Amino acid sequence: MFSDLNDLYQQVILDHCRQPRNYRELPAGTCSAQGHNPLCGDQLQLFLRLEGDTIQDISFVGSGCCISKASASLLTEFAKGRTKADVEKMFAEVHAMVTTGQVEGDVGKLAVFAGVHKYPARVKCAILAWHAVIAALRGEAKPVSTETAEI
Numbered sequence: 001m002f003s004d005l006n007d008l009y010q011q012v013i014l015d016h017c018r019q020p021r022n023y024r025e026l027p028a029g030t031c032s033a034q035g036h037n038p039l040c041g042d043q044l045q046l047f048l049r050l051e052g053d054t055i056q057d058i059s060f061v062g063s064g065c066c067i068s069k070a071s072a073s074l075l076t077e078f079a080k081g082r083t084k085a086d087v088e089k090m091f092a093e094v095h096a097m098v099t100t101g102q103v104e105g106d107v108g109k110l111a112v113f114a115g116v117h118k119y120p121a122r123v124k125c126a127i128l129a130w131h132a133v134i135a136a137l138r139g140e141a142k143p144v145s146t147e148t149a150e151i
Contacts, residue, residue, distance in 0.1 A: 009112040016070035021077050022059040029057075034143035035132035037124050042068040042146075046076075046132045053083045058133075065125050067116065072129035074110055084137050091130050098126045 026032075026047030034045045042064030049057040058079045060072045079087050093105045094113065101117040116126045124146035131144045 009115065012109060012112045013066060013070040016073040017066035020069050020073035022073065023061065024059045025061055026057060026059040031136045031139060033132040033136035033140065035128045036143055037068065037128050037146040039121060039146065040065050040125050042125055042128055044072055044129060044132060046129065046136055048136050055079050055082055060129065067122050067125040068128055071113065071126045075129045075133060078110065079133065087133060087137065091134055094130055095127060098123050
């Protein structure tokens with residue numbers, strides 16, 4: 001059973017890596033943020049279109065490892081139509097999950113990253129897009145780096 005679950009998780013990550021959702025620039029975006037993981041070479045830019053506190057659209061572009069791309073793809077799927085508060089709450093849950101392996105709350109498909117905690121260098125890959133979305137929501141202009149963000 002556990003092996004089947006790991007296989008399923010790997011398939012979800014590979015699918016989102018090979019065919020990332022919402023992978024495009026967003027010309028009508030109202031805010032954006034850049035993220036960089038110098039250890040792995042991951043680089044991304046997130047674009048958001050906010051109406052009030054709600055994310056109407058979100059996308060990303062960039063390059064990086066499979067975990068980084070899949071995480072950004074799943075983040076965009078989760079965040080579309082959600083409020084800033086929803087995304088901030090999920091950031092806390094995903095951050096805790098990728099650093100401890102414990103799944104708290106309803107993280108849905110994002111549970112595929114629970115095993116990342118076993119590989120400390122990959123934690124930064126999995127959480128990069130999340131730090132970038134928080135920076136975008138807060139209007140921070142400085143690019144986010146996994147070497148300066150609290151991972």
